[in-house]
Ligand SMILES: Cc1cc2nc3c(=O)[nH]c(=O)nc-3n(C[C@H](O)[C@H](O)[C@H](O)COP(=O)(O)OP(=O)(O)OC[C@H]3O[C@@H](n4cnc5c(N)ncnc54)[C@H](O)[C@@H]3O)c2cc1C
């Protein structure tokens with residue numbers, strides 16, 4: 321009998337727990353989740369690829385399970401759009417796929433896991449690990465409690481605190497690129513319940529950004545609309561404000577038409593990690609494996625990671641049960657069998673072309689590429705380092721402010737801050753002097769402020785606003801911000817519907 325701990329109750333972690341218990345009921349499986357409720361810290365669209373997921377999902381009756389009947393890919397101009405849908409290769413098509421709510425999917429998976437005997441502990445953030453020689457033998461919880469285990473599966477999602485510590489300990493670097501997804505859920509106003517657009521999805525590139533790797537999405541469910549905007553965090557113009565880009569996207573005439581007659585009920589944000597697959601990815605260490613989005617297994621072109629998270633969870637479980645040593649073979653080797661790695665490599669290449677030459681060229685490339693030139697995939701396309709012109713702040717006159725949006729995130733924090741500055745002088749030089757208070761703009765929750773006290777600027781952190789998106793860990797290149805996993809389930813709860 322083994323004690324196996326899974327960190328994170330997202331789709332990857334819960335699938336691993338279910339499969340581990342199913343394959344060997346004698347094992348003790350514990351899932352540790354930092355939020356107060358399953359799904360409380362999860363942010364996603366989410367389009368689910370029907371085929372691969374069907375076995376898992378068809379068992380559950382999900383409230384927001386909506387079949388996609390109409391899909392649109394638009395390139396927005398300031399006042400209008402070009403419809404690019406017809407150029408999209410078949411693998412970007414979503415007709416027949418399902419719109420789900422990631423929180424609900426995870427709740428359903430958690431119910432299944434509990435039925436099988438998996439113990440799920442919410443309010444249990446994991447902050448570190450215990451090691452003996454070169455092996456991981458347990459974990460340290462955010463409150464300081466130490467737990468021993470025979471094996472640990474890390475399914476923390478993008479930019480995981482524990483993941484980073486484990487990789488650093490083993491001197492392993494995984495090249496990842498990051499984007500920030502800001503998302504809002506909107507319900508139909510009571511007098512406007514007829515939604516003729518049910519089952520429609522819209523993906524956009526172009527305005528308000530001139531960077532092809534930024535884009536928006538609108539998903540129309542049976543009784544709600546999910547709208548989001550993804551900003552690539554490689555941007556170099558320190559004046560860019562991802563929240564304002566999201567608001568500008570919402571104000572586009574075509575987009576505002578889509579959300580007309582709805583009211584905001586949830587506001588959330590999360591970093592998305594993309595593994596650039598340029599070097600072999602090590603994901604298995606003695607006593608521990610990293611899976612899902614913690615490893616960056618997300619298709620950047622389709623913005624799909626649920627499927628890969630689930631597959632990696634299933635695989636790690638199967639591999640663990642059939643392996644006797646504490647070091648199971650590299651999960652990446654196994655994933656290669658299922659073509660995920662190839663798909664991710666192609667996707668990353670297309671994404672580079674998209675950034676360089678635009679959406680139309682990228683789609684034509686994929687189309688030609690698929691039929692005639694598979695060998696072309698071996699060419700290396702250099703990622704462009706996004707070159708926004710440095711400009712003073714634009715007229716960011718958005719109607720709906722960050723503070724207003726935060727009322728829809730159900731935030732709950734204790735008095736002690738989980739965010740601190742590690743090196744104040746370095747931080748002042750980097751953030752205030754070189755980047756003109758960049759931290760006051762990149763954070764989608766407005767946590768950071770520079771206030772003048774007796775002629776000097778003082779950095780203020782309002783930790784109680786934090787959405788736990790982890791953008792501050794990506795955008796402070798000098799690593800001057802230290803972010804700890806909270807205890808007691810502190811943070812937002814994206815499962816709560818708010819009517820303000
Ligand atoms: C805006 C947006 C839109 C997206 N749209 C889609 C889509 O349409 N289709 C799609 O397939 N994918 C989409 N994705 C990606 C998808 O959400 C992820 O790929 C997927 O959720 C990854 O699953 P995971 O289990 O690896 O991690 P996650 O889903 O991130 O789950 C990680 C879990 O671990 C918990 N956790 C983290 N750290 C700790 C810790 N230290 N201790 C304890 N618990 C911890 C978190 O609270 C969370 O519950 C989208 C993502 C975003 C941000």
Ligand code: SF4
Nearest residue numbers: 763786787789790792
């Ligand atoms: S403080 Fe950091 S993690 Fe929290 S909302 Fe702001 S950028 Fe995201």
